[in-house]
Amino acid sequence: MNNPGTGERLLVATLGRYGVWLRCTVACVCGALGLVSAEAADVPVALCLLVPALLACVVRVRTLRRPLPLAPRWGLDASMVVLIGLSQPVLGHDADLMVEAIIGISVISFQHEWATPPVAGLSLAALGAATCTLGDLLSSPGHLESASLMRMFLEASLSRAAHVIVRSRAARADRTAASQAASRREAAVTAARRATEREYLATLHDTAAATLLMVYQGDGRDWSWLPSRARKDLEALSALPDLGAESVDLAVLLACVPEGEGRARVHLTSHVDGPLTIPSGPGLAIFNGVREAVTNVARHAGVREAKLRAWAEDGGIVVELSDAGRGFEPESVPERRRGLTGSIIGRMHTVGGSASITSRPGAGTRIQWRWHRPIPESRPSPPVNTARAPALPCPPDGREQPTASVRLIRGQLLHGARLAALLISLVVQFGASLRQLTAHHDAYRPAWAQTAAFVCLAFVTATAAGQLLRGRQITSSARRWGMGTVLSVSVVCAFTLPPEHLTGPQDWAFGLVGWHALFFLMDRPIRLFIAFLAAHVGLTVLVVLLSGAPTAAETAVVGISTVSVIGFQLSVGALTHLFHDMAARAGTESARQEKLRTRERIHEQMQHDHRERYRTLTATTVPLLVGLGHGALSPRDEEVRLRCGVEAARMRRLFAEGDAVTDPLLNEVRACVEVAEHQGVTVNLAVRGRPGEVPVEIRRELVDPVAVILGRTRSTARVTVVWTPRAVHVSVVSEDCADGCEPTGPVPAHERSTNSDVTVARTIRGQDVWVAASWERTVPAQELTPT
Amino acid sequence: MSGEPAVSVVVIDDHPAILAGIEAWYAASHRPITVVASGSSVRAAWTAPGSTADVVLLDLQLGNGGPVLPSLRELVDAGRQVVVYSMRDDEKTALSCLDLGAATYLTKSEGREHLVEATLAAADERPYMPPALAGALGTNARTDRPRLSAREENVLIEWFQSESKDLVAQRLGISVRTVNSYLDRVRIKYANAGRPAGTKASLVARAVQDGIVDVNDL
Structure with missing residues (x-):
């Protein structure tokens, strides 16, 4: 999609940020452990490799808010995995697990950090796998471990697939929300137009219609009041629909100015002394002008930085956008480029403000928008009929909209995450666990119990998949049954496997059931998932302890597997939990954008309607009123009287x-x-x-x-x-x-x-x-x- | 003109002021019209001297209540020429009266212009079409309505709109005589299509005889 919606954009940003943090944390922790376990002689060399790698991580974390260009960013990530991979032969065989853990996590997280372009993420994953293999070969020549390579390949693919699934659901939520918003907006615009139309008719009725009728009916009376009244009528009819009835905070509006995406992104440094209360008409004119000007910076100024300032000055507001770009000669802007004159200056004139552009080649550009509150005395209130301009009705408040779109986005994200968890469970269960189960069939006591557990788990997965694909919610009873089965599988597998094999290659269930549990517990509070994982790990620990105190080496192996497997599942669980908050933010933001857009559409439509109405009058009523107002037409002239009669009748109609x-x-x-x-x-x-x-x-x-x-x-x-x-x-x-x-x-x-x-x-x-x-x-x- | 025999009328209306107005209009007629009897109920048309009057002028809203349409039917069945004269200006009533065999249907606002001519036409068993009736026939949407040509419909509607045969003639580029003949033809078509009644038969017969319609048209 060219233009991702709010939900999708936030999702990609959240996943990317989370990925960077996770990868860097794992790299720091495991790297430190590796250093500790390394022999003293190797430490300086290892440090030379690990420190730059960790520095690369730190740089990535530091530049999260303002992403680096593509190439340096890729370079940082690539050098990190290469350095880590190369540190393996230096740190020695004991560090195998650490290095594999870091690269494994990196391979997974790259798929989210590099949402676009996908080839960057995939190439980084390939690079990670390659350096990992190279490290293996260097540390123990002639021994090629294809299993870990396979695993990395699988992890990267699953990670990418999960990303695509969740993202497509977010995009779908955005589309649905957008179409709902569009119909709401149309309804709001229609209502507003109808209200203004009524107000306009009321104005017409009180002003021109009454005046013309009086002229039509009048005979030989005192007409001295007529010219001034006709002039006031004209004024009332030509007044724009008054958007001033509703005020907006310009500071809030300016905070929404989009900075652009990718290459066209302009970093705005804002100094806005809010709140800046302003009628929504000029407020929107300034906002739209600034938006256009920011894209101009990206397009023409040749810089990626601009400064946005806004402040109040006596009875008015000034907004200034300046850049230090290449500047231009304002007089030499070609006629056909209407951005400056139309979007910025013209727009401000329409709403009674002004905009000025100061620029010189090589000296940057400064654009100022000024708007001043009209001084009350400049619009005298007519004694007979108030020259009131139709007030713009408030667009409906977006108060309920966030909850609706939040629910929508959250539902879709959870659905996507569930699909992803299901996919992972299936692939892990039938790709890895099934092979483990069949390969080590003799190790289990009894073997049938483990087989039954596998079948039960497969059954649970199939049932859940059926429900999910049919678009049904996971009911609480299904969740209870599912979790019961998953826990039983965990218990059965822990007690029917000799303790020394627990978490080893024979233990097919240890790394698997967490995904099932995540599937069922995704929309529940995170503590339930944590409790499950704790129980699952606790069982294994219990069985190991029951069989006698393990050696330090055994403890270390179990500990590392536990941390790398369960820790990863936990972090994915935490990530899905973030979706709740993200949905709320996406919903609020889209509601705010929606409100802006609605206001803008109403404003546009009002102006259009107003122009149309006025044009209608220019052929008929306006010449009459002008003539009467300036004495060119006399109300005593029968022809004038009858013309007034015709227009009065038309207005009544x-x-x-x-x-x-x-x-x-x-x-x-x-x-x-x-x-x-x-x-x-x-x-x-x-x-x-x-x-x-x-x-x-x-x-x-x-x-x-x-x-x-x-x-x-x-x-x-x-x-x-x-x-x-x-x-x-x-x-x-x-x-x-x-x-x-x-x-x-x-x-x-x-x-x-x-x-x-x-x-x-x-x-x-x-x-x-x-x-x-x-x-x-x-x-x-x-x-x-x-x- | 003076050779034509005088026409006698019985007026059935319960409003004395209306009666006086009617007599005044009749008095101005180029051919003598005498109101031989009048009354506030239909009985006046059945008893002498009303029973022998050439034309019955019947007000549809008689104050003493009771349905007037059955009375109209009885009068028509007895071979009387009835001009219905009503306050009601709706096409439904006009069509019902015409269907029952009334010679013509006039609204009271049309009295000054059309009462004398309508009465004389009724006495002679000639068709007469005042504008209100033309409007009713022009917009008749009943399924059993006679088929009218587009021109006939046009003339009906324009006669109703303008109340001036001169204006209709000028707009259509035809003579007033031709306008009249279109109106007559429509009236005959209705007479021919409606409930059989002696008055209608004579209306059609007279029209054929006068050459207003061709027998083949009907």
């Missing part, structure tokens, strides 16, 4: 659009009729046929002639709505329409449906004007249910 009624078409027609009747026009409204569905944009076109003609009618008109099975006709006949009953201004572009089938016929005979609009219903009569 628009307001009626949102009503929840059975017959919206008739409702909108009535809205226009009421405006004319209020003015004293006698309107005869008649309806025939059964009403049906008509899309809103068709209704707009059907009813618009009614608004136009009625607005210009002086005394009498007849309006009819006729529904036939195939068509709907809306007609208006005016007996005395004022001149120019041609529609004043076309039906605004966005109200016109793109391939409308509405036909409008106009007939004028003397004073009579008859306009009829018809729409052929493509779908035959979808009738409305009468209430």
Whole structure:
């Protein structure tokens, strides 16, 4: 995947970090043990090999937060395994186990540290195996141990497979979460748009519609109030939806600026004096601008470092991004590169802020975003009607979302980890343990008990696999049965194997049952798994003690196997436990990103809607208001009065659009009729046929002639709505329409449906004007249910 | 004109003001129309002098209650020419009345324009189509409705919309006479398709005789 989701990204990071820590810890501990057990004469040479290897580990741990480039990182890891491998012949035969343990762990952890590219991890594993073999050959020439080579190969493959499985589940969780988030976002955006639309209609209603209606109805009264009111109406209509109702903390936003991935990553040094409260509109504009600017640093500045500062200054906020890169001549930026002008400067202008770019070739680049709280006096509050801008409704709070996505991610991660544990159990049981069991069949007393234990364990694995692959949860009863069996196997195997063979090649169960237990106990508290491992090891120790005190050498061998096998299982268990916390972090982070994205989408959509609405008005209402506001049009002029009537009727129709009624078409027609009747026009409204569905944009076109003609009618008109099975006709006949009953201004572009089938016929005979609009219903009569 | 015989009408309406209005409109007719009797119940149409009137003008909403539609049916079955005159402006009622054999259906808001012509047409057994009725027929979606041509439907709807045959004629580029003939043809088709009744038969017969419809059309 090109763009991993939050869960997958966090998983890869967690696994990688955990791998480095585990490998380095094991290397330090085992390396120290090796030194202690080595002969004094060999110590200086061993130190020369081991110290650089350990130093390489330390460097890797230190650079976890800011990863080194690929090649040096690979070099460090490669030199570490090579040095460790070469130290084997120096430390002597006793150190075999230590070196093998370190390289074994490294081979496994490389698969997680080097998630990408896989070839790097695999080549490191191959290198580890090769040096291990080389060490073996050097320390005891002619003796090639193919078993340990095989084991390493198997471990590396299993580790890689586990990584792929868990990661694919994380990716799946991310995809599901993303699609859920997308639908939530759409719902939020729709709700917000609807709310703003309502608010806009309310504003229109209180401002322009009221003013125009007054002009339409007025005669010879005092119009001195009109110009200032018309101007205020205009101001109210052109005001952007006010996103200021909701504030955000810019400091939090800036902390989310992505630094980029891989080669394009820019390390940001932030000095942000939070909290910086800012309306979400300008906040998002700054955030988006900074984001674009950071990618510009990676792309053009030639450096990987940038400094981000933000502070408050009287009544405003300043954000500054600077780099010491190669800089450029701002004037010479080609026209087609709109990143600077569009994303950074243009965006800020839209929200009433500013951005400036200072750069010179060779002197780095500095970009500043400035935003100042508008001074209240600059927007006088009009006395008659408040020029209120529609407030942006809050996007729904993301409070419940984290839990949902956390549960989702956690579930998928656990499922993936279970699959991996199952795979490991199967491969170990049938790959290694089965061979051990058959090879040493004579050693067991009795042999049938061990065979039965093996079969029982296989049965448990098969049952669990069946449940898991069918997508079922592991029930608590299944877990109890499974754990009971696993414990019994541990007991049986401990007591039916001669104590001297325990943890040796004959003991097939010692390193195996831990994986089964991990499978069952993964989603339980980690202490249960620890308790199981303790019981398992305790049994072996008990049996050894019962058979008499072991020698020091025996103790050492048992101890090392125990630590390397059980310790590794324990660390994997601890890692899966980390998934819980990781899921919580991933969920929270994706919820935060989600909230940002939602806000951004709402903001975008608001602006788009606002532009569309305003464009609609520019053809009709805006020229009227401008004329009235500047005295170019007189309310005493009948033509002006009638134009106001038409626009008032159109607005009434628009307001009626949102009503929840059975017959919206008739409702909108009535809205226009009421405006004319209020003015004293006698309107005869008649309806025939059964009403049906008509899309809103068709209704707009059907009813618009009614608004136009009625607005210009002086005394009498007849309006009819006729529904036939195939068509709907809306007609208006005016007996005395004022001149120019041609529609004043076309039906605004966005109200016109793109391939409308509405036909409008106009007939004028003397004073009579008859306009009829018809729409052929493509779908035959979808009738409305009468209430 | 003056050679044509006077037309006698019995008016069944329970509202005195309406009655006065009707008489005033009739008085202005170019051909004499006399209201020979009036009453607030259908009985006036069955008793002299109402029983011999040429046309019965029947209000659908009589205050004394009781269903008026059965009375309409009885009158039609007795061979009377009934003009239904109603406050109700819905197509369902109009279609039912027409189906029962009423000569025509008028809404009260159409009275001033159409009452005299409708009464005279009924007396002569000629079809008459006021706009409200045209609207009802134009939007009739019943399965048993007669088949109308697209032009006929258009004329019906436009007549309903504009209430002006001049406007319809101008829009369609035809003469007012042709508009009338389309309306008449529709009325005859309905008469022919509806419940058999003496009045309907005479309406169709008269239309064929006048050349409004061709027998083959029906």
